[in-house]
Amino acid sequence: MQKEKPYKVKLSIMPFWSPLTPPMGIACLKSYLEQNGYSVRTKDYNAISSLFDFGGRYIALMKSYTPVDRMGNIAMVGYDVLMAHLIAYNNRDDFSLNDYHELVRQLILNNFFYEATDEAIENLCELVEQFYALLAEYLINDIKEKDFDVYGISCYSLTLGPSIFAFKFVKKYFPEVKTVMGGGIFADQFNSNSLELETFARKATYIDYFLLGEGEIILLNLLESNFKNVPRIIVSDKTVKKVCLDDIPLPDFSDFDMNSYPQLVAYSSRSCPFQCGFCSETVQWGKYRNKREEKVVFELRSLTKKYGKNIIVLTDSLLNPNIDKLADALLEVPPEERFYWDTYLRVCDMAEDMEKVKKWRKAGLYRVRLGIESGSQHVLDLMDKRITIEKIKSNLQNLADAGLKISTFWVVGFPGETKEDFHETLDLLREIKDNLYEVDPHPFYFYPSGQVDSESWEKIYGYESIYEDKYNEMLMCTYYKLNCQPCREEIYRRLELFRERCEECNIPNPYSLIDIYHADKRWKKLHKAAVPMLNDLIHSGSAIVDEYRDSIVLR
Amino acid sequence: MEMERKGIIEVLAAIFPNQTIDIGDDDSFIDKLGMDSISFVSYVIGIESKFDIEVPDEYSLPSKLDTLNKTYDLLGRERG
Numbered sequence: 001m002q003k004e005k006p007y008k009v010k011l012s013i014m015p016f017w018s019p020l021t022p023p024m025g026i027a028c029l030k031s032y033l034e035q036n037g038y039s040v041r042t043k044d045y046n047a048i049s050s051l052f053d054f055g056g057r058y059i060a061l062m063k064s065y066t067p068v069d070r071m072g073n074i075a076m077v078g079y080d081v082l083m084a085h086l087i088a089y090n091n092r093d094d095f096s097l098n099d100y101h102e103l104v105r106q107l108i109l110n111n112f113f114y115e116a117t118d119e120a121i122e123n124l125c126e127l128v129e130q131f132y133a134l135l136a137e138y139l140i141n142d143i144k145e146k147d148f149d150v151y152g153i154s155c156y157s158l159t160l161g162p163s164i165f166a167f168k169f170v171k172k173y174f175p176e177v178k179t180v181m182g183g184g185i186f187a188d189q190f191n192s193n194s195l196e197l198e199t200f201a202r203k204a205t206y207i208d209y210f211l212l213g214e215g216e217i218i219l220l221n222l223l224e225s226n227f228k229n230v231p232r233i234i235v236s237d238k239t240v241k242k243v244c245l246d247d248i249p250l251p252d253f254s255d256f257d258m259n260s261y262p263q264l265v266a267y268s269s270r271s272c273p274f275q276c277g278f279c280s281e282t283v284q285w286g287k288y289r290n291k292r293e294e295k296v297v298f299e300l301r302s303l304t305k306k307y308g309k310n311i312i313v314l315t316d317s318l319l320n321p322n323i324d325k326l327a328d329a330l331l332e333v334p335p336e337e338r339f340y341w342d343t344y345l346r347v348c349d350m351a352e353d354m355e356k357v358k359k360w361r362k363a364g365l366y367r368v369r370l371g372i373e374s375g376s377q378h379v380l381d382l383m384d385k386r387i388t389i390e391k392i393k394s395n396l397q398n399l400a401d402a403g404l405k406i407s408t409f410w411v412v413g414f415p416g417e418t419k420e421d422f423h424e425t426l427d428l429l430r431e432i433k434d435n436l437y438e439v440d441p442h443p444f445y446f447y448p449s450g451q452v453d454s455e456s457w458e459k460i461y462g463y464e465s466i467y468e469d470k471y472n473e474m475l476m477c478t479y480y481k482l483n484c485q486p487c488r489e490e491i492y493r494r495l496e497l498f499r500e501r502c503e504e505c506n507i508p509n510p511y512s513l514i515d516i517y518h519a520d521k522r523w524k525k526l527h528k529a530a531v532p533m534l535n536d537l538i539h540s541g542s543a544i545v546d547e548y549r550d551s552i553v554l555r
Numbered sequence: 556m557e558m559e560r561k562g563i564i565e566v567l568a569a570i571f572p573n574q575t576i577d578i579g580d581d582d583s584f585i586d587k588l589g590m591d592s593i594s595f596v597s598y599v600i601g602i603e604s605k606f607d608i609e610v611p612d613e614y615s616l617p618s619k620l621d622t623l624n625k626t627y628d629l630l631g632r633e634r635g
Contacts, residue, residue: 019592047591049585049590049591049592049595049617050585050618052592053616053617053618056615056616056618057616057618060613060616259591259593260591260592260593262593512592512615512616513592513593513595513596514595514596514599514610514615515612515615517596517599517600535596535597535600538593539597
């Protein structure tokens with residue numbers, strides 16, 4: 001260990017970011033900076049149930065006021081409203097109370113397409129007020145000792161409001177502390193080429209530095225520079241050296257109460273080898289890189305052993321390039337140390353081969369998360385997704401036959417999606433319902449830059465702000481919609497039809513542990529080979545009963 | 556009510572084996588026992604199994620089912 005460096009660093013992540021795994025980004029930064037001599041403390045405010053619970057309470061309250069035929073995917077779209085509401089709260093003193101309430105009404109109108117009552121708005125505002133009062137209590141407690149010189153927050157769209165609150169809070173009490181914002185938020189609306197980032201940075205005077213992209217090197221460089229002669233916005237672009245994934249240390253979760261998290265988290269690669277039109281992954285992470293299989297296996301074994309967990313989520317954008325070699329390597333793990341892993345995959349030729357799928361299952365694959373996106377070949381082609389409906393069906397059949405949990409993501413209202421296209425999606429859902437563990441539909445979001453196809457959409461369709469200028473001021477950024485079909489209202493109407501179809505087919509969309517428990521029970525009833533229920537994994541330690549896994553004999 | 560109380564305490568005792576379950580009707584399990592999202596799931600499963608009911612979605616937040624009184628309400632509703 002090197003001599004300790006002059007700056008003490010505190011890194012946090014704010015609500016609302018699901019605490020099903022510990023936050024990996026700040027755990028990676030902690031281990032990397034500590035390897036370089038810095039003292040780093042990390043904190044996940046999502047692990048505080050009373051704080052995180054506010055998200056569910058807000059959605060439940062909103063649900064109680066929302067007409068049944070306007071619900072859509074309220075578990076997810078409701079968080080879009082909450083996210084914007086939490087940002088606006090931070091700026092409400094610069095506007096009239098009437099404007100603040102009117103903004104909340106506009107948020108509901110533009111996401112659920114009904115006029116909320118005054119009572120609904122007042123009660124939602126009251127809940128947000130209570131949330132921030134509680135967050136302030138925790139923040140005071142955490143910063144009062146002032147045992148840090150640099151305060152960083154890893155920020156995502158859903159955590160922006162509370163992050164702004166925390167930055168303001170820290171800067172108010174300790175103006176000399178350097179505040180640094182990083183995280184996935186710079187992959188979408190605040191991407192490096194966006195006007196939004198420039199506008200936000202100008203307004204957010206309480207944030208000293210913005211770090212965009214892979215954080216290890218640029219944060220270290222910032223600390224080493226003693227904050228002299230460095231720009232306020234630092235981008236990990238092509239000119240910045242990237243970390244060698246084989247050389248960086250294990251993420252350090254030691255500051256977290258690991259009993260709060262049911263699963264561990266790790267990764268074997270960064271960025272993505274594919275370029276789907278709606279996605280920002282390659283824009284954020286640059287060139288695709290992966291770790292050696294031996295390094296990945298060593299990390300997974302070390303982490304599961306160290307933290308006493310038997311399931312680990314791999315956050316790779318897609319594991320396709322590595323999955324087969326990784327499975328081969330994991331088959332060598334001794335039975336007493338075996339664990340499960342959960343990952344993102346793309347519909348592929350490999351999963352057409354049942355022998356391969358069985359090998360993955362034998363090696364511990366637990367859940368696959370697939371971007372299906374649409375049941376229309378026309379839309380898949382518009383997205384440049386390069387998969388076929390037939391392949392989707394056959395992949396799902398094999399994966400489900402092996403008992404793997406199959407979570408699927410869908411985009412509703414992609415530019416150019418016709419009514420017929422959308423009905424093909426609804427038909428597909430009905431046809432393959434028993435092979436879907438989970439269905440998570442998202443409305444199509446547009447950002448003027450940052451998505452692979454942003455520029456071409458802008459040229460073809462043009463775009464406009466969803467909200468009036470004064471509300472954009474309160475939201476600190478502008479949310480846009482494309483001037484194309486389907487229009488925004490139609491997108492959200494389709495989302496409602498999508499939800500109705502899932503309800504009719506009894507396909508769940510679990511967001512909480514309790515939802516997962518119910519979804520697992522359904523999956524077990526549907527598939528004899530089903531992987532163990534998550535709740536059983538959490539409580540079983542190393543004594544996991546999985547007869548199907550044991551019975552697989554590989555050729 | 557006494558039978559229900561006894562059943563709920565048994566469920567809690569199984570989840571928190573190292574704690575004495577000395578709890579008032581309105582005491583929060585979160586504050587008093589340190590119930591978190593993981594132990595909450597065990598609680599819901601325990602209640603479902605002990606009282607042979609299915610806990611509805613609107614109780615799927617810890618704050619909706621974190622006291623004896625809230626659990627009595629749920630049982631009253633589900634068992635008519």
